[in-house]
Amino acid sequence: MPPRKSVAVRLPVPKKESSAVKIILDRANDLNNSALERLYDTKPRTSQDIILAISLFSRAIFLNKIEPSFYLNRAEAYLLVNDFESCFANMKKVQMLIPPRKLCIDSHIKPDANACWRGLSAGTTDEEDDDLFFTIQKFEVCSTSSSWLNFRLRRLYFAFGQILLDQRRLYESLKYFKISRDFGMCPSSVYLRMVAIYIGLHKTDEALELLYNLIEKYPSNADLYILRAKLYSELGHVDLVSMDLQKVVLYAPQHPEMRQLMEYTIWTAIKYKNKASAQILHGQFDVAIFFLNHALELDPTDWITRLKRGVVFSEMGHYESAIADLMSVLEMEARDKERDFEVNSYIASVYNKLGVDHYLNQNYLDAIAVFTKALRFNSTEGIIYKNLADCYLATNEESKREHCLSRAFHLDSSDDESRERLAALYFQRGENAIFSGHYPYGLIELSKAIDLNPTVPLYFFERGRTHILAEQMDLAREDLSTVLRLEPNHRDAAAMLDQLTRGIPSEALQPFPPQKKVVKGPFDTTGKTRLVKESILPLEVNTRSKQ
Secondary structure (H helix, E strand, C coil): CCCCCCCCCCCCCCCCCCHHHHHHHHHHHHHHHHHHHHHHCCCCCCHHHHHHHHHHHHHHHHHCCCCHHHHHHHHHHHHHCCCHHHHHHHHHHHHHHCCCCCCCCCHHHCCCCCCCCCHHHCCCCCHHHHCCCCCHHHHHHHCCCCHHHHHHHHHHHHHHHHHHHHCCCHHHHHHHHHHHHHCCCCHHHHHHHHHHHHHHCCCHHHHHHHHHHHHHHCCCCHHHHHHHHHHHHHHCCHHHHHHHHHHHHHHCCCCCCHHHHHHHHHHHHHHHHHHHHHHHHCCCHHHHHHHHHHHHHHCCCCHHHHHHHHHHHHHHCCHHHHHHHHHHHHHCCCCCHHHHHHHHHHHHHHHHHHHHHHHHCCCHHHHHHHHHHHHHHCCCCHHHHHHHHHHHHHCCCHHHHHHHHHHHHHHCCCCHHHHHHHHHHHHHHHHHHHHCCCHHHHHHHHHHHHHHCCCCHHHHHHHHHHHHHCCCHHHHHHHHHHHHHHCCCCHHHHHHHHHHHHCCCHHHCCCCCCCCCCCCCCECCCCCECCCCCCCCHHHHHHHHHC
16 A cells, blocks of 8 residues: 555634644644554554554544544554544544535445346335445445545455454354445445354344345346245245246256255155155045145146146046146156147046036037047047947937937947947837838848847847738748847737737638629730620629519
8 A cells, every 4th residue: 555645634724823833733743643654654564563653542542632634544544554433433423523514425435336236125114124224324324535535444344244254253243244335335245244144143034035136136146046946945945946946947947056956856856756655545636736736836847746636636526627737748848749649638537527427417519529629639438439429319410419429439349338329219210210111221230239239139120020021921030039038028010920820810710701792894814895785884793682
C-alpha cells in the first residue's frame, strides 16, 4: 500500500486560533506522519514497527480527537496485526466524524441491484426472518459515509466473517456476514456462507429460505439445487430431493454430486414399490396408490410402476386415470417395446370395463363406441366381441351382432358361450323366416344353428316340423328321430314321427263315404271332343237326373 500523507479530511478550525492550539495540532500531525513513515517507509517492516505506529497514532488522536484521518490510519495499522475488532471500532469513529450525506447525492455508492431482493419472505414480519435478507433501509443506515469507506468496510466485515467461519465460530461469523450484507456485499457470496452457518447451527428453515431466494434469483445454478437436495435428504423429504435432481439433470447432467443423491431416491422408490405390492396383495388399493404415487414422483421414468398404477386404477373403477397411465406408458421411450402387446391388452381391458358400465346404464351407443375403442388395442379378445354383440342386440342391429358373435367364435372355437349364442341367433332367424312362409331360408338358418349346437332338441324338432311343411318326409323323420334320441319323453316329436311312419291309427278310421258318379266331360283323355251322345254338360246333369 503506498504511503499515506497527513491529514486527508479535517474539520474547519476557528479563525482566531491561539498559538497553543496551533502547536497541539501541529504536534498531532507530526505524530501521524511519523506513524505513517513507520508503517510504509520502513523496510522490512516488523511487528514492532506496527505497534510503534499504533502508539504514535493513539498519541495523535489524544491531541486531536476530531480528526477522522487519524482514526482511519490507526484502523489500517490494527488490520496489519489482524486486530479486526479494533479496526472496526476506529472505522466506526471515522463514520461518526465524517459529515452525513444522503444516499442519492453520491452516485458511486448505490447498492448492488442483485442485493436488493427479498424473495419468498417479502411479506413476513418475523424479526428473525427480517434479519435474513438485505434491505435498502439497512444499506442507507450503514452507508452514510464516503463511498471508499463503505467499500472498505464491507470487505473487511466479510473477510473477518470468513476467518471466524474457518475457526467454526459460527454465531460470531454470522454476525459479521450480516453486517457485510447490510453494507451491500455481493449477496450470493454472503448468503451461501450464511446457509452454511445455519446448517451448522441446525437451523434448516433459515437455510432453506435463503436457498429458495437464491434459486429464485439464479434459477440455472445447479450447485444451489444440489445443496438444497442435500438438506432435503437430511430432513427425509425424498420427493423434494427428486424435484431438485430433475433440475440438476436439466442444467448440469454430469454434476459429480448427483449420483449419490440419485441412488438415495432410487432406493427409496424401490421401498415404496415393495410396500405398494404388499398392499395390493391385501386388497388395499387406496394405500397402494399412495405408495405408487410417491415412487413415480421419485422416478418418473419408471414405466413398470406407471403400468402397475394403471392396473390398480382399473381394479378400483377409476377408468379414466387408468387409461391415462397406460397410454402414457406407450409414449415413454424407456419402455420395453416387446411388452407393448401386454400394455395394449390392459388398455383394451379397461375400455371393456368402461363399456360394460355404459351397457348396464343402458347407454348402448356410448357402450358401442367404447367397445370399438377396446378392439383397436386388442382385436383378439372374444369377450369384447360378445359384449359388443349384446349392444347390437339392444339396438336391433342383427347383422352386426352376427358378425361379432362369429368373430368371437372363430377366435376361440372352444368357447361354448359364443357357439351357443350364435346358434340361438340362427335359430331365431330361422323361426322368423318359417313364420313368414320362407321355408327354404328357414331350413338353412335352422341347419346353421344345429351345426353349431347339435345338442338342443328344439332345433331338430323345429327343422323336422318345417320339413313336414315342405313335404320332405324322410328328412322330417330323421330330425324327429334325433329329437327322441336327445329327449325320449318329447311327446310332440313322438306323435309326429308315429304319424309319418305308421299312418292314421285304425281306431280313428271310419267307413268310406259313398262315392259320387263320375260324369264324363266334353273332352276325352287325349283332349279330343267327345260325341254329344256320350257327353253330358255339367249343367245338364242335374236336369237329367230329375227326369
